[in-house]
Amino acid sequence: MEQLILAKCGEIVLKGLNRSKFDLMLIKNLKRSIADLGEFDISLAQSTVYIRSLSGADMEEVFARTKRVFGFAAVCMAYMCEKSMESILGLAPECLAETLEEVNTFKVEAKRSDKRFPLKSPEICREVGGELLKSFPHLRVDVHHPDVTVTVEVRDFGAYIHAVREPGAGGMPYGSNGRACLLLSGGIDSPVAGYMMAKRGLKLTGIHFFSPPYTGERAKQKVVTLAKELQAYCPGMKLHVVHFTEAQEAIRDHCSEEYFTVIMRRMMMRVAYELMKKTRSGALITGESLGQVASQTMDALQLTDSVTNALVLRPLIGMDKEEIVQISRRIGTFDTSIQPYEDCCTVFTPKHPKTKPTLRDIEREEAKLDIEGLVDRAVHLNYEIIE
Amino acid sequence: MIYLDNSATTRPYEEVTALIAEEERLRFANASALYKPALEAEAGILAAKRQIASVLRCTPEEVLITTGGTYSNNLALFGACDARKRMGNRVVMSKVEHPSVYVCGDILMSRGFEVVYAEPTLASFEEAINDKTILVAAMLVNNETGLRLPVERIAGIIKRKKAPAHFHVDGVQAFGKIPTSVAALKCDSFSISAHKLKGPKGIGALYLKKGVRIKNILFGGEQEGGMVPGTYNSPAAAGFSKAIELYQKEDPAHFEALRRRFLERAAGLPFIQINSPADGVPYILNISCMGYLGENVLHFLEGKEIYVSQGSACSSKKARSGSVLGRLGHDEPTVMGALRISFGIENTLEEVDALMDALAEVPAKIQKLYKDV
Numbered sequence: 152m153e154q155l156i157l158a159k160c161g162e163i164v165l166k167g168l169n170r171s172k173f174d175l176m177l178i179k180n181l182k183r184s185i186a187d188l189g190e191f192d193i194s195l196a197q198s199t200v201y202i203r204s205l206s207g208a209d210m211e212e213v214f215a216r217t218k219r220v221f222g223f224a225a226v227c228m229a230y231m232c233e234k235s236m237e238s239i240l241g242l243a244p245e246c247l248a249e250t251l252e253e254v255n256t257f258k259v260e261a262k263r264s265d266k267r268f269p270l271k272s273p274e275i276c277r278e279v280g281g282e283l284l285k286s287f288p289h290l291r292v293d294v295h296h297p298d299v300t301v302t303v304e305v306r307d308f309g310a311y312i313h314a315v316r317e318p319g320a321g322g323m324p325y326g327s328n329g330r331a332c333l334l335l336s337g338g339i340d341s342p343v344a345g346y347m348m349a350k351r352g353l354k355l356t357g358i359h360f361f362s363p364p365y366t367g368e369r370a371k372q373k374v375v376t377l378a379k380e381l382q383a384y385c386p387g388m389k390l391h392v393v394h395f396t397e398a399q400e401a402i403r404d405h406c407s408e409e410y411f412t413v414i415m416r417r418m419m420m421r422v423a424y425e426l427m428k429k430t431r432s433g434a435l436i437t438g439e440s441l442g443q444v445a446s447q448t449m450d451a452l453q454l455t456d457s458v459t460n461a462l463v464l465r466p467l468i469g470m471d472k473e474e475i476v477q478i479s480r481r482i483g484t485f486d487t488s489i490q491p492y493e494d495c496c497t498v499f500t501p502k503h504p505k506t507k508p509t510l511r512d513i514e515r516e517e518a519k520l521d522i523e524g525l526v527d528r529a530v531h532l533n534y535e536i537i538e
Numbered sequence: 539m540i541y542l543d544n545s546a547t548t549r550p551y552e553e554v555t556a557l558i559a560e561e562e563r564l565r566f567a568n569a570s571a572l573y574k575p576a577l578e579a580e581a582g583i584l585a586a587k588r589q590i591a592s593v594l595r596c597t598p599e600e601v602l603i604t605t606g607g608t609y610s611n612n613l614a615l616f617g618a619c620d621a622r623k624r625m626g627n628r629v630v631m632s633k634v635e636h637p638s639v640y641v642c643g644d645i646l647m648s649r650g651f652e653v654v655y656a657e658p659t660l661a662s663f664e665e666a667i668n669d670k671t672i673l674v675a676a677m678l679v680n681n682e683t684g685l686r687l688p689v690e691r692i693a694g695i696i697k698r699k700k701a702p703a704h705f706h707v708d709g710v711q712a713f714g715k716i717p718t719s720v721a722a723l724k725c726d727s728f729s730i731s732a733h734k735l736k737g738p739k740g741i742g743a744l745y746l747k748k749g750v751r752i753k754n755i756l757f758g759g760e761q762e763g764g765m766v767p768g769t770y771n772s773p774a775a776a777g778f779s780k781a782i783e784l785y786q787k788e789d790p791a792h793f794e795a796l797r798r799r800f801l802e803r804a805a806g807l808p809f810i811q812i813n814s815p816a817d818g819v820p821y822i823l824n825i826s827c828m829g830y831l832g833e834n835v836l837h838f839l840e841g842k843e844i845y846v847s848q849g850s851a852c853s854s855k856k857a858r859s860g861s862v863l864g865r866l867g868h869d870e871p872t873v874m875g876a877l878r879i880s881f882g883i884e885n886t887l888e889e890v891d892a893l894m895d896a897l898a899e900v901p902a903k904i905q906k907l908y909k910d911v
Contacts, residue, residue, distance in 0.1 A: 369572055
């Protein structure tokens with residue numbers, strides 16, 4: 152009984168003449184994400200990627216990882232046999248036992264892309280359904296609302312049987328749209344923002360602002376953990392840690408308290424812009440959502456944007472906290488995000504921040520700072536990259 | 539000394555006791571604190587979680603470090619019932635569970651839950667589980683007989699019966715010795731203990747599937763999400779981690795060899811009856827010295843510095859109703875004459891021979907309790 156995984160390509164099937172570029176990238180990403188699990192035979196035909204283990208890999212784990220590779224619409228755990236009714240009927244009860252024991256009703260669907268196969272699709276369905284009813288007396292057929300749909304596909308190289316079909320990660324192959332830097336704070340929003348842009352094919356580099364002694368080792372560890380969790384979707388993502396204490400202290404010492412947050416955000420954008428250029432990325436990604444806090448009002452965002460020429464992507468801008476939390480739970484970063492450690496954004500927060508700051512006020516306050524020097528030292532001193 | 543009571547506990551590896559001493563000396567800080575030495579102490583706990591996760595095939599975040607198998611079982615059972623008490627009232631467990639599960643069943647019954655003790659067969663579980671069942675508990679390997687329960691297929695029954703049940707597996711006697719994948723078992727929780735595989739006593743773990751909610755049974759600090767309040771025993775956790783690492787390098791085929799030698803030689807001693815099933819685990823052998831009182835044989839062997847246990851170490855005080863053999867319906871001479879021989883990885887074939895030589899002397903040295911058996 153040979154087990155294999157069928158991963159159905161998503162959006163990239165709509166691509167035109169450059170389709171092969173996306174296909175190659177998708178397969179490269181898939182290979183990379185399962186490389187440590189053993190040797191595989193991976194092939195692409197009819198918009199489906201076939202994954203077969205050559206070294207007895209744990210297929211459940213391969214399945215779980217494939218589900219996290221951007222670019223697939225659906226992933227099926229399938230079993231392959233010869234293209235004959237005899238082998239299909241022999242294999243079906245055996246390979247589906249685990250799934251069918253858990254359910255009460257089922258139906259069978261057949262796809263016959265090899266039209267030379269002697270039985271037509273409805274005939275295949277009837278035969279397989281009858282065989283399964285015989286083997287599992289507790290089952291009933293329900294063609295409208297079955298607990299499980301068993302699919303039999305008769306394709307060019309063999310017949311495939313599967314009942315477990317789960318949605319893939321969707322989106323575009325990771326890296327197919329270029330690179331960007333993600334500002335990763337340690338809260339709930341920024342990992343979700345990163346995930347969403349990675350899903351659209353951006354390769355990410357994380358940037359974290361670290362403010363010892365105001366934020367501790369555990370706060371940094373938390374962000375490293377978040378980056379690791381994102382790596383499940385963003386293979387090889389690196390985290391750049393910037394020491395930000397000097398800049399924050401300078402703002403506290405010289406600027407008027409009500410502008411602290413916006414000035415700090417502008418400093419972060421300046422530093423991030425330098426790192427964006429350094430890592431040859433094309434955009435900055437932030438987890439801002441309109442109006443969520445004082446630094447995320449329209450006026451404040453306008454001011455944070457105007458400080459650099461970077462394209463700033465804010466995938467969460469129109470989302471409610473609850474929607475963000477839902478995604479965060481689904482991708483597995485929520486539990487880490489809610490660990491209760493101070494992060495850089497909560498250091499020196501003013502009691503009453505300005506929600507409608509003006510450029511004139513901000514520029515007046517910023518004139519009191521050695522901006523160039525602060526940015527330069529943040530980018531060079533104590534700077535570390537965590538892989 | 540010939541120690542053949544390894545299902546009760548094992549002698550820790552030298553490396554484990556050395557590591558624990560070193561951790562106590564150098565990394566004694568409270569692992570929950572914010573400063574750097576705390577992170578160093580916490581490393582031992584994280585290492586244990588990673589080791590356990592790699593054996594159970596789960597994520598380290600799904601592993602709670604506890605004070606041992608009994609705490610893990612109590613937390614899973616009471617915690618799950620408390621969290622699900624509005625969804626139903628029935629609890630199903632096998633009748634051969636370890637006291638740390640079985641007795642919890644009795645307590646749950648006294649608190650108003652309907653507790654069904656099933657035979658250790660799939661058909662019996664199938665019959666017992668209904669759509670009001672909120673907890674199903676089954677052990678992977680029975681501690682007294684080595685019987686393997688058909689745990690792999692219980693999750694399917696729960697799902698098919700649409701039971702809102704938490705599925706708990708007591709894996710204390712299985713972990714590290716036979717394959718234990720929580721992904722394959724599809725269980726919600728799985729308990730393990732360090733000292734069964736040459737780790738320190740007083741530490742164990744509970745796998746708790748991500749997203750499965752249970753309530754805590756002890757109250758205090760926030761350790762392990764509040765589920766295991768109290769300062770972390772980080773040195774023991776580091777020792778636990780080391781023990782798993784070393785135990786995985788051992789060859790489990792050695793148990794088969796010990797068992798084979800025992801069975802070969804037992805065939806020549808007609809008063810010895812083998813109670814363990816042929817397809818049970820090789821490292822636990824339950825036998826009865828027919829006609830004799832097991833306790834007498836135990837002390838006779840003790841005189842020769844050979845240590846075995848009577849049935850289960852936990853239930854030796856209670857005779858028939860209290861023992862697994864009794865609950866499985868064995869007759870009185872079988873129950874009263876029962877001994878459990880449980881092999882450790884360091885036992886040798888010579889030690890098995892010494893045991894058999896000693897057992898061969900039993901008819902000449904000990905008075906029978908049942909003359910006609």
